[in-house]
Amino acid sequence: ETGVTQTPRHLVMGMTNKKSLKCEQHLGHNAMYWYKQSAKKPLELMFVYNFKEQTENNSVPSRFSPECPNSSHLFLHLHTLQPEDSALYLCASSRSGKETQYFGPGTRLLVL
């Protein structure tokens, strides 16, 4: 399935910038997720939303701020990031919390 889109695909930002990542799913799913994929590390779950409500925050620093205005859209607001936050940020969705997750293409973020 290719029903999860992410924008932008690539982002370069300075440590003092504020930017937002966007995820949109066209699958009619009710759960959405943010993952971080760093080099040589396993994928890390960051946040989970079910029916627009945040149900998991995996000890993510407050410089990452998620927003889920409806079941189809998920944002990740970024501010005062660090170079170690450079990574591939992947969004996923699932029909419910118990169903298979489908992933978007990711946003490759570089923090200078």
Place this chain on the structure above:
Amino acid sequence: AQKVTQAQTEISVVEKEDVTLDCVYETRDTTYYLFWYKQPPSGELVFLIRRNSFDEQNEISGRYSWNFQKSTSSFNFTITASQVVDSAVYFCALKLATQGGSEKLVFGKGTKLTVNP
């Protein structure tokens, strides 16, 4: 604690060879799900298969097959007659249940497969 181990960091084969990607998992739960995802250079994780802990039947889908063995906590993935397009990073994952009924996927570190012509 739940954990997924993919001991093979990188594998390189020649086209048409068969290749098996290993996955070993740890969990105390009796009910769980196992997954394989493929990540081509474009970055998107492509879902390949989901298997629940009560179903130990092996599965075949075209050139792909999966061998689930609870006795050894393994869920290995074999590609028969590999092709250059199979080159990607392959992730094995274990699903946990979290509060609110959400899924939490625990991923292995992935195995990078390179298929050379």
